[in-house]
Amino acid sequence: MLPNNQQVTTMMNITGAGAVAYPSATVANVVCGFDILGFALNEPCDELAVYLSDEPGVHIINNDDYDLPTEAEKNVSGAALLALLDETPDVKGLTLVSKKIIKPGSGIGSSAASAAGAVVAANHLLDNRFSKDDLVRFAMFGEKVASGVKHADNIAPCIFGGVTLIRSIHPLDIVSIEAPPLHVTVVHPQIEVRTADARQILRQNVLLRDAIRQWGNIAGLVAGFIKGDYDLIGRSLEDVIIEPVRSILIPGFDEVKKLSKEAGALGGGISGSGPSIFMLSKDAETAKQVSLAMEQVYTRIGIDFHTHVTSINTEGVRVRSVEKL
Amino acid sequence: MLPNNQQVTTMMNITGAGAVAYPSATVANVVCGFDILGFALNEPCDELAVYLSDEPGVHIINNDDYDLPTEAEKNVSGAALLALLDETPDVKGLTLVSKKIIKPGSGIGSSAASAAGAVVAANHLLDNRFSKDDLVRFAMFGEKVASGVKHADNIAPCIFGGVTLIRSIHPLDIVSIEAPPLHVTVVHPQIEVRTADARQILRQNVLLRDAIRQWGNIAGLVAGFIKGDYDLIGRSLEDVIIEPVRSILIPGFDEVKKLSKEAGALGGGISGSGPSIFMLSKDAETAKQVSLAMEQVYTRIGIDFHTHVTSINTEGVRVRSVEKL
Known part of the structure; x- marks a missing residue:
């Protein structure tokens, strides 16, 4: 039996504001664009709520049946949020309530959505102090947890939307590519x-x-x-x-x-x-x-x-x- | 001593109309676009005059000091014009007066200019019956004479102008790429x-x-x-x-x-x-x-x-x- 929101609040001592992000599935390695080109889909989307919390660190509650790790360092969203927290000394802790809709292992950027959604929600709470490039950088720590590689193929289109070119990872160079309706x-x-x-x-x-x-x-x-x-x-x-x-x-x-x-x-x-x-x-x-x-x-x-x-x-x-x- | 135009006319029994083309130098293999991307320059340009002639075949007069072959099959412009003549049974012969300005062997598409200029001039005489894609196809026979390879890296930008992508040679797929002033x-x-x-x-x-x-x-x-x-x-x-x-x-x-x-x-x-x-x-x-x-x-x-x-x-x-x- 999964906790409802009220139970979550009580459990996690959530005291601050919250934001919910709906990161979408993405397609990476677009045919001839292996490792450099991806795009975002309108659906499916995950649902990730992030709250400011008085408890230090990142706390994770899974609100789905996938049984993903709740230890922040081993969790895709958690690793991304930890990277963000590293650059926000004014923030004590964050609590994430994660509801995965995009099936892990499907090849449409499930882990990227977890990572991107978490940092986008957190950034929204922090009055968008970080740029999209920053958010990609944080979210890549999540991809490292998922696949061992800090790639941006899914994260960049997830965060930027549309078709995105990752011209280079070092230094990070993301280019939005306009496209007709597809x-x-x-x-x-x-x-x-x-x-x-x-x-x-x-x-x-x-x-x-x-x-x-x-x-x-x-x-x-x-x-x-x-x-x-x-x-x-x-x-x-x-x-x-x-x-x-x-x-x-x-x-x-x-x-x-x-x-x-x-x-x-x-x-x-x-x-x-x-x-x-x-x-x-x-x-x-x-x-x-x-x-x-x-x-x-x-x-x-x-x-x-x-x-x-x-x-x-x-x-x-x-x-x-x-x-x- | 090179012949002047009047002498050329008499020599070659030129009876028909003429057209002069000024094909420009081109840059191919544009950095990361090896074999697929090129662009045309505003200068230098060659000067190639083509006339309808009563003499069958392609006749070449070099009006410069480069001592290029005058046998049509061995001449870059000649080979391109022969390919065009193959598809114009109504045309008896063509006479080319070629004045090379773009130094052969310089790496800025000298042979492409010879080939492209000749077929563009001929097409002008023939009321532009051929498309630019056709002209590229003909001119590639000239490149074969020059380098042994029927490539379009210089010919395509020469004929189309601007920056051109040769996405594919077989089948020929040339894409004009808009560019800002450069x-x-x-x-x-x-x-x-x-x-x-x-x-x-x-x-x-x-x-x-x-x-x-x-x-x-x-x-x-x-x-x-x-x-x-x-x-x-x-x-x-x-x-x-x-x-x-x-x-x-x-x-x-x-x-x-x-x-x-x-x-x-x-x-x-x-x-x-x-x-x-x-x-x-x-x-x-x-x-x-x-x-x-x-x-x-x-x-x-x-x-x-x-x-x-x-x-x-x-x-x-x-x-x-x-x-x-």
Whole structure:
């Protein structure tokens, strides 16, 4: 039995104001943009409430069934909040009430949402004293807990919204890429692909010829987004380096891609390191048709799945104040 | 002693109309955009006149001192015109009078200008029946004569003007990239770097890590151009794959780059496969200061050089009709 808000307040000696953030799922490693390009979805979103507390440190209450660690250092949101607390000597403690909606391990940025949502909510409480770049920096400590790597592929689009380029991690250089309206279909086949495994099967060397083709495509994709040229976006959604290796970990991948394109999708590929697959479409009706195609594949193969039919979230993490409980 | 126009007319039995094209020098392999990104300069330009002729085939008259082959199949302009003639059964013959200004072997697209200028002039005579994509296709036959490879890195920007992305060669996919006003300084140290040698020293394999950094930079560069964000352009002008290898063929390269940036350049690198080096600047005065820095380096080293202080040509090949002589 999960605690209700009143019980939480009593348990945690919450005395201060609160803010609730709704960080969204994100797609990273956008086809030819491996490690550098991601975008935010309008749904699903987690619900993370952060309160100022008289108890020092970060206290975590899970308000869901995922049984995630509550020790701050081992918790994705907690590690991000600890990084933020390090730069806010005037704040005694923070209490987080976390309700995960985005399924961990799905490949649509569940851990990034946990990390980003927590620091966005905290920053809202602190009158937005930190920049978005700062928040990305804090949230990356959460990603380190989740995957061992401080990457910003999901965090940057989650916090900035829209399509974001992470041109460089050291120094952090995040560039918002304008894009025309885009509808997104995601299918999450219920299999496990560990990020570490997905990373390990990548070759450390690639052919220069393939790399050139890849950077031609990423250049085309960025140009297509900013110009609002759907055809160019579609032509550029090609990955000759990562997808051929990683897609073998995802049963049905080739068929999903083929049928999605036949249903009208511009293109797509593996979301993050999988197992989710995303497809971009010009309109909502096509995105719906694409979901039917995806469902057909996994129904036939006999693998459970979830689909999301949504669109690109251009505003970043929604956040609002809540009354002191 | 070179022939004058009247002598040319008599020699070649020119009976038809003529057109003169002024194809410009171009910069290919723009830093992180190896093999995919180029831009056109406002100067230097060649001067190529093409006339309809009663003599079948392509006839070439060189009106300069470079002693280039006059046999059409072995001449860059000639090969391009032959490709065009293949698709114009109604045209009997073409006569080209070529005056090269762009020094062959300088790394600023001399052969591309020969090929592009010839087909643009011919197309003008033929009421522009061919698209720019067609003209690129024809002109690539000229590049094959010049370097053995049918590449479009210089031809595409020469014909389209501005900054052009060659997303793919097969099929040909050329994308014009909008850019803010940019001033360009080029230094051509008078040494020989053969394109074939420059290509041969490249490793066929690259580290995935480096490739990722490169495609982050090309994505940033394209975004910077289209957004008109000079700082982002500057930050993205980084090449971790080609330049470290090829720049060793160009004495003074590192110093030119360092002093150019100190003089205010946004950044730059090897033009084409060298030996020319280009730098981009926000304004004409900076571009001039950059040329002084470049001159200082080669004067000190004791290598002869030419510099060009110019800007990006956004209109492509200028062309005009000429009276039947």
